[in-house]
Amino acid sequence: MPIDMPLPDLPPDARGRLVVGYSGGLDSSVLLHVFAHTPALRARGLHAVHVHHGLQAGADDWAGHCVATCERLEVPCSVVRVNVARDSGEGPEAAARAARHAAFAAQLEPGDVLALAHHRDDQAETVLLRALRASGPDGLSAMRPLRPFASGWLWRPLLALPRAQLLAYAQAHGLEWIEDPSNAVDDADRNFLRNRVMPLLRTRWPHADVALSTVAALQAETSGLLAAGDDMALATARTRDPSVLRLDALRALPVARRTRVLRRWIAELELPPLPARAIDWCNADLDTGRADRAPCFDWAGHRLQRWRGLLQAAPIRAPLDADFTAQWNGAAPLQLPDGGRLWLDGATDDRMWTVRAREGGERICLPGRAHTHALKHVLQSLGVPPWIRAQLPVLVDGEGRVLAAGDLAFDAGFDAWLRDGDRRLYWSPPGDMHTVLDAPIA
Numbered sequence: 001m002p003i004d005m006p007l008p009d010l011p012p013d014a015r016g017r018l019v020v021g022y023s024g025g026l027d028s029s030v031l032l033h034v035f036a037h038t039p040a041l042r043a044r045g046l047h048a049v050h051v052h053h054g055l056q057a058g059a060d061d062w063a064g065h066c067v068a069t070c071e072r073l074e075v076p077c078s079v080v081r082v083n084v085a086r087d088s089g090e091g092p093e094a095a096a097r098a099a100r101h102a103a104f105a106a107q108l109e110p111g112d113v114l115a116l117a118h119h120r121d122d123q124a125e126t127v128l129l130r131a132l133r134a135s136g137p138d139g140l141s142a143m144r145p146l147r148p149f150a151s152g153w154l155w156r157p158l159l160a161l162p163r164a165q166l167l168a169y170a171q172a173h174g175l176e177w178i179e180d181p182s183n184a185v186d187d188a189d190r191n192f193l194r195n196r197v198m199p200l201l202r203t204r205w206p207h208a209d210v211a212l213s214t215v216a217a218l219q220a221e222t223s224g225l226l227a228a229g230d231d232m233a234l235a236t237a238r239t240r241d242p243s244v245l246r247l248d249a250l251r252a253l254p255v256a257r258r259t260r261v262l263r264r265w266i267a268e269l270e271l272p273p274l275p276a277r278a279i280d281w282c283n284a285d286l287d288t289g290r291a292d293r294a295p296c297f298d299w300a301g302h303r304l305q306r307w308r309g310l311l312q313a314a315p316i317r318a319p320l321d322a323d324f325t326a327q328w329n330g331a332a333p334l335q336l337p338d339g340g341r342l343w344l345d346g347a348t349d350d351r352m353w354t355v356r357a358r359e360g361g362e363r364i365c366l367p368g369r370a371h372t373h374a375l376k377h378v379l380q381s382l383g384v385p386p387w388i389r390a391q392l393p394v395l396v397d398g399e400g401r402v403l404a405a406g407d408l409a410f411d412a413g414f415d416a417w418l419r420d421g422d423r424r425l426y427w428s429p430p431g432d433m434h435t436v437l438d439a440p441i442a
């Protein structure tokens with residue numbers, strides 16, 4: 001008598017096709033079989049993806065087995081070949097996993113659901129592995145049953161079920177699956193835990209898998225609560241520029257919360273994770289408030305930069321090329337070599353200007369002032385941060401008079417010309433930088 005496999009309901013917001021990650025092993029063979037025999041799931045548009053890593057001798061046969069099984073089940077199947085980076089520095093399993101996940105992501109269309117066959121034994125191993133890597137609540141939450149992934153979702157419908165139940169199902173239904181010989185080798189940490197540690201733990205604590213998966217569920221709750229607090233704390237530190245936070249708000253946070261907030265901010269900006277030394281730099285800087293500390297911390301091609309009451313995180317960017325100079329009449333937007341742009345909204349006349357990088361020593365005669373001022377001081381008093389100043393183009397007339405510094409400061413005559421013609425000059429700096437900050441400047 002074939003046995004049933006209880007599945008959780010798919011959440012209502014995941015509405016697209018169902019794409020099963022089908023390795024041909026026991027777990028995903030069961031998952032595919034259950035889905036293929038569940039009319040409501042078939043009706044969503046069931047699809048299988050087999051990732052061919054090309055790493056093992058039997059890889060072609062495995063792909064052939066997967067295609068043949070899908071044909072029998074009448075489920076469309078894609079075989080995706082990937083190149084696994086050999087020098088990623090993270091080991092072959094992690095490199096294969098990264099390549100596999102990139103292949104899955106490329107297969108998904110918006111709203112699609114990728115279903116993977118991780119089960120409770122996998123979850124228990126993941127918790128132990130994370131504990132041995134000294135993870136906190138976020139890491140110990142291990143695998144989530146459903147999370148956003150690429151343009152869709154990643155669903156793990158078997159996560160609460162023990163592997164023994166999957167095996168019983170496969171045997172009862174006469175399924176055929178592939179045994180990956182590399183699973184028997186204890187070199188990889190996960191295999192060592194699976195083959196040596198977990199069996200020993202279960203002899204003493206038969207409920208070890210249940211207990212460890214419960215740790216994951218409890219830590220996921222804790223992690224969710226912490227994340228909600230992080231979001232609130234981050235909101236208090238934000239400026240109009242997402243890449244800039246206010247130091248006074250960060251300083252008011254306890255160090256543990258501040259550390260989480262900094263990491264969350266960096267993750268949101270999609271920058272590489274901050275190393276522990278970067279957090280130390282921020283904390284030392286904030287807690288001592290010493291102005292002589294290095295104002296920058298660089299990591300992985302990116303820079304944290306403190307200036308007055310602000311902290312900015314961004315890719316390290318070359319300043320606007322000192323040799324750059326262009327003739328411009330304002331008729332069409334001017335593309336700057338650093339990716340910035342200058343454009344004039346309104347009618348042009350016969351004027352022609354030079355646009356160039358700052359050389360230093362420029363002076364500007366602001367509206368309503370009788371004398372010129374050093375542009376450097378004007379920018380300082382406007383509170384223009386150094387990361388914006390480094391990219392700032394100046395507009396100069398035929399006599400070398402500075403008419404505009406980006407769209408931040410204008411010469412009196414040029415300002416009158418703009419106003420008379422109902423014109424506006426705009427500068428957009430490169431990347432996602434914002435020129436307008438709403439933080440109080442110390």
Ligand SMILES: Nc1ncnc2c1ncn2[C@@H]1O[C@H](COP(=O)(O)OP(=O)(O)OP(=O)(O)O)[C@@H](O)[C@H]1O
Pocket residue numbers: 020021022023027028049050051052053097100115116117118122
């Ligand atoms: N080559 C593959 N092609 C398609 N799907 C795969 C492939 N390998 C694994 N999967 C899918 O991923 C699930 C988990 O497999 P495995 O535990 O090897 O993956 P992992 O991504 O390395 O996970 P972990 O986070 O446990 O390290 C499988 O049950 C299957 O659904």
